[in-house]
Amino acid sequence: MRRLQDLAVSADPGSETWVDAATRAKELVELLEPFEAAEGVGPANRVPTLPGSGSLLMPPYAVTKFEADGVELSVEFSRFHVGGNSAVHGGVLPLLFDSIFGMVIHAAGRPISRTGFLHVDYRSVTPIDTRLSARGWIRAVEGRKAFVNAELRRPDETLCAEANGLMIRLLPGQP
Structure with missing residues (x-):
């Protein structure tokens, strides 16, 4: 499916092939549609x-550390994530950091929390087709609030981006 996403945004086969691809995509939808499941039952965001x-x-990532003092991931962006010139679209990085923040909260044993804010500083171009490392940790805790940090680095340790945010523990009954 990921390779299909990459090709859907990078192939240039001509209109006849696109029509054929659309027909085949419709067939896949028809194949899977009877099995649509509720949130929390399908694989999205629940099969680490x-x-x-x-x-x-x-982006495909693998968790390499999941401990109370922080989490670490190995991640690789592809053509699907390009903003231009083989660089990751800047809007994709907050998505990754927000997920890391959630993992950090879970790894630390804190109750379910929601993002209060997320700030990203872009330090250098984030490349596609390169295995990157990401890590996140809790910087401070004040009651229901957990202040979190994360960073994304190239193999040579060049900092691509860093983020800080606020995760707020839910009150009873909050979704």
Whole structure:
């Protein structure tokens, strides 16, 4: 499915092939539609052993550390994530950081929390087709609030982007 996403945004076969591809995509929809499941039942964001925890929205990542003092991931963006010139679209990075923040909260044993804010500083171009490392941690805790940080680095340790945010523990009854 991920390779299909990449090709859907990067292939240039001509209109006849696109029509054929659309027909085949419709056939896949018809094949899978009877099995549509409720949130929390399908693989998206609930199967950590799948790339991107089973979410096609996320870049494929693998968790390499999941401990109370922080989490670490190995992640690789592809053509699907390009903003231009083989660089990752800037809007994709907050998605990754927000997911890391959620993992950090879970790894630390804190109750379910929601993002209060997320700030990203872009430090250098984030390349596609390169295995990157990401890590996140809790910087401070004040009651229901957890202040979190994360960073994304190239193999040579060049900082691509860093983020900080606020995760707020839900009150009873909050969705």
